[in-house]
Amino acid sequence: MRRIFLLGVALWLGGLAYAQRVEVRKSGEGKMTINLAAYRTASDTASRTFLSVLQADLNRSGYFKVVSAGAELNVAGSCSVDGGRLKADCQVFKASSRQRLLGKSYKAPANSARSLAHKVADEILLAVAGKKGMAAGKVAMVSNRSGRKELYVCDMDGKNIRQVTQDRSIAVGPGWTPDGKNVVYTSYKRGYPNIYMTGRGKPLSNHGGLNASGAIAPDGKSMAMILSRDGNPELYIKSLRTGRLKRLTTTRRGNEASPCWSPDGNHIAYVSDTSGSPQIYILAKDGGRAKRLTSSGTENVAPDWGPNGYIAFCSRIGGRYRIAVTDPSAQSLKVLETDWADYEDPSWAPDGRHIVCSRTSNYRSAIYLLDTLEDSPVALFAGSADWFSPACSP
Amino acid sequence: MSKVFIHYLVCAVLAGSMAFMSGCKSKNPNAGLYGANNLYGDPLIDDVPLNPDNLGLPMEGDRSLFEAVLFGYDSFEVNPAEAGKVEAVAKYLGKGKGAGVIVEGHGDERGSREYNLALGERRALAVRDYLIRLGVDPANIQTKSFGEEMPDSMGHDEAAWRQNRRSVFAIY
Numbered sequence: 144m145r146r147i148f149l150l151g152v153a154l155w156l157g158g159l160a161y162a163q164r165v166e167v168r169k170s171g172e173g174k175m176t177i178n179l180a181a182y183r184t185a186s187d188t189a190s191r192t193f194l195s196v197l198q199a200d201l202n203r204s205g206y207f208k209v210v211s212a213g214a215e216l217n218v219a220g221s222c223s224v225d226g227g228r229l230k231a232d233c234q235v236f237k238a239s240s241r242q243r244l245l246g247k248s249y250k251a252p253a254n255s256a257r258s259l260a261h262k263v264a265d266e267i268l269l270a271v272a273g274k275k276g277m278a279a280g281k282v283a284m285v286s287n288r289s290g291r292k293e294l295y296v297c298d299m300d301g302k303n304i305r306q307v308t309q310d311r312s313i314a315v316g317p318g319w320t321p322d323g324k325n326v327v328y329t330s331y332k333r334g335y336p337n338i339y340m341t342g343r344g345k346p347l348s349n350h351g352g353l354n355a356s357g358a359i360a361p362d363g364k365s366m367a368m369i370l371s372r373d374g375n376p377e378l379y380i381k382s383l384r385t386g387r388l389k390r391l392t393t394t395r396r397g398n399e400a401s402p403c404w405s406p407d408g409n410h411i412a413y414v415s416d417t418s419g420s421p422q423i424y425i426l427a428k429d430g431g432r433a434k435r436l437t438s439s440g441t442e443n444v445a446p447d448w449g450p451n452g453y454i455a456f457c458s459r460i461g462g463r464y465r466i467a468v469t470d471p472s473a474q475s476l477k478v479l480e481t482d483w484a485d486y487e488d489p490s491w492a493p494d495g496r497h498i499v500c501s502r503t504s505n506y507r508s509a510i511y512l513l514d515t516l517e518d519s520p521v522a523l524f525a526g527s528a529d530w531f532s533p534a535c536s537p
Numbered sequence: 538m539s540k541v542f543i544h545y546l547v548c549a550v551l552a553g554s555m556a557f558m559s560g561c562k563s564k565n566p567n568a569g570l571y572g573a574n575n576l577y578g579d580p581l582i583d584d585v586p587l588n589p590d591n592l593g594l595p596m597e598g599d600r601s602l603f604e605a606v607l608f609g610y611d612s613f614e615v616n617p618a619e620a621g622k623v624e625a626v627a628k629y630l631g632k633g634k635g636a637g638v639i640v641e642g643h644g645d646e647r648g649s650r651e652y653n654l655a656l657g658e659r660r661a662l663a664v665r666d667y668l669i670r671l672g673v674d675p676a677n678i679q680t681k682s683f684g685e686e687m688p689d690s691m692g693h694d695e696a697a698w699r700q701n702r703r704s705v706f707a708i709y
Contacts, residue, residue, distance in 0.1 A: 292686065313686050316651050329654070334596025335681055336654065351587030351594075352680050353658040356651045369655060371680065374584020375662060376655040395584065398655040414652055421652055444649040457649060487649060506693055532650060 173517070175271065177207045178214035178238075185223035189256040193222050193231060196257050199300060200264035200278040205496060205518050207268075214238060216271060229253045235267055245270035257303060275450075277494035281536040283307070283317040283326045284510055288528035294328060294341070299492065299535070301510070301523040307341055316401075316532060320359050323536040327357040327366070338368060348381065356401050359383075360408050360428075361537075367391075367402035367411055378402055378413055380428065391430050403448045404428075412436065412446045412454055412471075423456055425471060436471060443467075447498075449491030450537075455498050457487045466500055468515055479513050481520055486511070490535045499523060501531040585666070585675050594679055598639045598707025602629075605689075605703040606664055610645075612702075613659040615667050623664055626706050627671035637677030639707040640664045645698035646685045657682035664704045681707075 179198055184190040201207040207216075217238050222231040228250055235245040245267060251259040258279070265276035280299040285292050289306070292313045297304040308314055312332040319326055326341045337346040338357035348354040352371035359366050363383070370379050370388075378392040378399045392399050397417030404411055409428055414421050423443050424433040437443035440458035447455045458467045460478065464485040467478045479486075484504035491498055492512075502511040502520070509525035510533050524530055588594065603626050606619045615623060626638060642661030644653040661680035669675050690697035 313683075315654065315684070315686060331681075331683075333591075335591040335594070335679075336683075337591070349590050349592065351589060351591055352662075353654060353682050355654045355682075369651075371587065371655075371658045371662065371682075372589070373586050376658050398652070398659050400652040400655045401649065414649075416652075421648065442648060444652050 174208040175206060175216055176210045176214040177201060177216040177218060177267075178210055178212065179218045180211050181217060181219045182233075183221040185221075187224050189224050189229050189253045190222040190231075192256040193229065193260045196260035196300070197264055200261055200276075201267065203300065203512075203521075204264065204268055204276055204278065204494070205514050205516060206272055206274065216244075218267070224253050227253050229256055229259060231259065231263070233263055233267070235270060257298065261298065261300075275494055277492040277497055277535075280493045281323070282490075282499055282510065282523070282533050283319065283536075284524070284530050284533040285314050285317065286526075286528050286530045288526065288530075294326060295530075296326070297524055304524070316356055317534045318358050319534055319536045321361050321363045321537055326534070327359055329355045329357065338366075347383075358402050358404060358411075360404050361406060362408050367404065367413075369399055369402070376400070378411070378426070380411075389430070391426055391428075392433070401445055403446050403454075405448050406450050406452060412448050414444050414446065423454070436469065439476075440467075445488050447490050449495050450493070451491075451495035453491075453495075455489040455491055457489060457500075464503075466498060466513060468498075477515070479515065481513070486513070488532050489513075490533050492535050493537060499533045499535050501533060503531075584662075585669055587680065588676060591679070595637075595639070595709040598709040600641075600705055600707045602708050603706040605705045606660075607699060608660055608702040608704070610698070610702070613656065613663050615663050620667070623667045624671060626708075627668050627673050629708070630668075630673050630677070631671075635708040637679065637709055638668070638673075639679045639681050639709065640668075641705040641707055642680065642682040643687065643689070643701055643703050643705070644685050645701045646688065646693070647698070648685075650684055650686070653684035654682050655684075657684045660702070660704045 184194045198209050202209050215238055217236045220233040230250055232248040236243050261278040264278040268274055268276040277299050281296050283296050286295050291311050293306055294308040294314045294317055295304055296307050310330055310332040312330055315329040317326045317328040329336050330339050336353055336355055338348040338354045339346050350370050350372040353376055355369045357366050357368045365383055366381050368379055369376050376398045377390055380389045394417045397415050400414040402411050402413040410425050412423055412425050415424050421442050421444050423436045423446050425436055426433045440460050442459035443456055445457040453468050453470050455468050457464050464487045465478050466486045466489045469476050484502050487501050489498045489500040496515055498513045500511055501508045508529040508531040510523045510530050512521045512523045604622050606622050640661040642657035644656045661682055665678045665680055668678055688701045690700040
């Protein structure tokens, strides 16, 4: 009799835990319809590119559905090129009330039609919904396309890819500086794993042993990283101004990895295997007692703390790697719906809604865009080589 | 004597002998100073710091002279079965034949790249620890973790993963 009761309790708890997990919304629900049919472009390539990129960005944002008739929002204006300069003006109206939500003029060099479109797409979202968009963001990633593991950067739509390092070595774990201008990464270009910043020849950290997982704080004044200089891999913070080092963990039989900062810069989430398997913990930046965040899944790694306060991470569930999102203050957990492939290394897009990650199937890796609300995963960047370790600009 | 009494006596003897055996020091010569499988070291002993920075250190070494030490999954302790490989290097350096060694730690492809950098480093440090215990000067032992970035086998099965979980000796 007691056994049946215990089994019943176990099933009930299991059911509770499951109910906290995946939230399903119908596709198309909550999107605003927007019509750009009245927008006029001149016949040159730059103007036409501006409009088509703008439409693609609005669709990709997840907030809009571009339609050709009967929309809630109408976009009017024109775009043309004059003497090597692109000129665009843009007005957005609410169809029902004719209320104007945005009215602005823009100028840019003719060869930057794409980046102007990204900027306008984000401004439309801000004016209409008060939300920050991701269209103007960039993605840093690693690829072996050149035969060596180098850093690349592309736009948030997967276009405009450019190689950023020529180290002819191995690059690991890129992350952006808070101003979105440079990438911090680990490289073996001078023999040992050191932390570098693009545009600077001298390493940010070259202690004996491992220097890895450099993460600059939101205020730009310090860097969290993993060093093994004291004899085993631990979490440290270094002042970028004074060089002063502070050791945050003392787990002699455990390993730490992958620190990332909370948006307010007061806490760090990181991986530690002191419990016997890699799990995610949170520590205040001044040290103290670590609070464990994850408990289910055999491995919980690669955290990224988003602007919305949520932490995305990679969880090994049932033998494959999935992307999960948790609210550290509410202890809620959501595992994103994805297919049977391995999804790893999540990075929050600047809109705090989408996540960029790697997808590996048959041992080939590509970069994917996931939506935490309703849309299905979309391939962002793939190619003949492997692409992995994505990091979105702030 | 009653059956119950004999029953309790047998249990007491078994319990007592288990308590006695667990307090015993291992007679295994490979045990090192701190007990049977604990070649990594007693947690109460301090970690030995590495050289302050890697400027001026040799960047590469000769990897062909000695066999790599292999590790079990999620393990970073030197197995007694692998200890002979570390002893061979200590003996070589002890004879003054090389200036030092870079211990290069590697992991298999599972887990995140960044976590594997830490695991690879831990494997290199375990070997370094043992070399120090065998009398090699800590200043002459460098560690370099490659995580999963430089696998030995490009396969994707248990055999490949086992081959990749290794510490390589690069003598300089």
